[in-house]
Amino acid sequence: MIRLNWTDEQKNRIIELSKQGLSSAKVAQQMFDEYGTNFSRRTVARFIATGQTSSRYKGNPNTKTKDVKRGTEIVINKDGSTTSSTTMQMTEEQAKDPDFVLRAHGFNPDDWDIVSARNNFWQQNSVENGLIDLYQSKITVKPKIDNDIKRAVEVLTRDIKPLKVKHSLDSSRKRNLVIPITDNHWGITHLSDVQDKLSELLDIIKQGYGTIVIEMIGDMLHSDKINSTETVSGTVLEDVDMPKAIDEAMQFTEAIVVTALENANTVMIKSVGGNHDFDISYMFIIWIKERFKQAQVDVNNRYRTAYLLGHVLISIQHGNVNKKNPAQILANECRHLWGIATTTEIHSGHLHFDKTEDQNGVVFRQFSTPKPSDDWETMNGFVGSNKLMYALEYNDDRLKVEHFI
Structure with a gap:
């Protein structure tokens, strides 16, 4: 040899x-x-x-x-x-x-x-x-995934101890506020893209409310993986920095939740996964639950969920499934709540443009997204929708004010 x-x-x-x-x-x-x-x-x-x-x-x-x-x-x-x-x-x-x-x-x-x-x-x-x-x-x-996974774990576990917010009850707070958050696609979206919108949203929250509901309606994160950029079904996407995306999503979420806890008698967080981030968003909601013990956080792995706000029944779903007859499904799955409610709404996202429709007394609200257009949307010409965030004020039985941010 x-x-x-x-x-x-x-x-x-x-x-x-x-x-x-x-x-x-x-x-x-x-x-x-x-x-x-x-x-x-x-x-x-x-x-x-x-x-x-x-x-x-x-x-x-x-x-x-x-x-x-x-x-x-x-x-x-x-x-x-x-x-x-x-x-x-x-x-x-x-x-x-x-x-x-x-x-x-x-x-x-x-x-x-x-x-x-x-x-x-x-x-x-x-x-x-x-x-x-x-x-x-x-x-x-x-x-090797060690470096990116390590960064992501460090981000998700940083300051995981519960955050104590000065929280007081105020009987003068009569109205309720719903904040739908959908299709932020952190990784494509950065804090600098939504800083002005976030400031305006926080000013609305500071008006004070009886109950604030934060709806996490899916695709908060652009990728369902850390080391590669893919949807939950394995569709390969343009590369994004997922540890940074998680970090910015945490900063954004914390700003909203902390301000809500300071200015509402009750804070509820409802969530469903999206077609991009169904698995990783579940882990993110667990972090929210551990971080904000004063809030009522609904951790679930369902495609849809519903809650009662006064006499207003609201269902949230991402919008990529259950498209044929969601009102009938809601009536079957939530019969007791359906019977109590005087107003029924279904909130969704997914398609990245704003649409409101009344179908036989059930109001469908499809929300837009504040995210910048990504390469795929630009290539296909899907660039005309308004880049919006929302805040909806309700009294006991119906919508009173809709904020377009």
């Missing part, structure tokens, strides 16, 4: 990097970056420990084998993984080194994990080097 001769410069550089506290994997990566040569992590570790390489490469590690026609086929899979196929020259030891194989395929071991790998061995005569070992190497890799 063949033996690798490292130059004194390379050996000294490895020792220097090791003294800086770098792991053998990071030393191997740095050596690849500086010299363009794949250094096995195991061999580097052995050299650091014993001063011996015991590798099987022959001669100058920069020698290229002219006989080998090397091409790499890259396939990006629907599940977010990447498959790479190529022919390469390596030793049996290097074929067992995940970091070496990743670098040989052009992937940084710090950023990618191997899902599966297959290396088929054969030998071939080389004009310059005689008989050489070749491998047909095929690997499937996925981006």
Whole structure:
């Protein structure tokens, strides 16, 4: 078998990097970056420990084998993984080194994990080097999720202790306020996009109300995943920074909930998931429940829910399902509430434009979104809807004031 001769410069550089506290994997990566040569992590570790390489490469590690026609086929899979196929020259030891194989395929071991790998061995005569070992190497890799997941967990668990808000009852507060929040798509939307609208909404809340209901009607977050940008059904979307999106969604939500607790006798938070964020929004609502113990938070994984506000029955659903006859479904599922109510409304979003319709006494309110147009909407020309937020004032039995923000 063949033996690798490292130059004194390379050996000294490895020792220097090791003294800086770098792991053998990071030393191997740095050596690849500086010299363009794949250094096995195991061999580097052995050299650091014993001063011996015991590798099987022959001669100058920069020698290229002219006989080998090397091409790499890259396939990006629907599940977010990447498959790479190529022919390469390596030793049996290097074929067992995940970091070496990743670098040989052009992937940084710090950023990618191997899902599966297959290396088929054969030998071939080389004009310059005689008989050489070749491998047909095929690997499937996925981006490491540790960093993004860690960032997201840090965001979601930061200051998770319950927030105590100065909360007092005021019998003069007669009217109720409903704040529908739908299709914010945090990640596409940023705080800077809605700062003025948020300030106006907080001014309305500060007028004081008996009950404030915050309706979370779905697609609050653009993606249902952290490391990739996909809907709950797996539709791939344009990339967004999800840890940042979660952080901004938390800041936005906290501003509204805190102000509501300071200016209402009762604060309720109702929620349903959307077609983008059904799973991750469930976790987000759990954070809201733990963070704001003074609010009445409805944690559920349903597609629709309903509540009674005085004698006003309100159902919320995202709007992507149950489109055929939602009023009849509401009457069947909430018969007792239906019988008490003098006014019935169904609140939804999903389609990103404003529409209000009275169907046989049931008022359907479809709300717009304040989000900027994303690339898909711009491409298809869906850019004409108003970018709105809303606040609805009710007395005991009907809507009295509608704020368009």
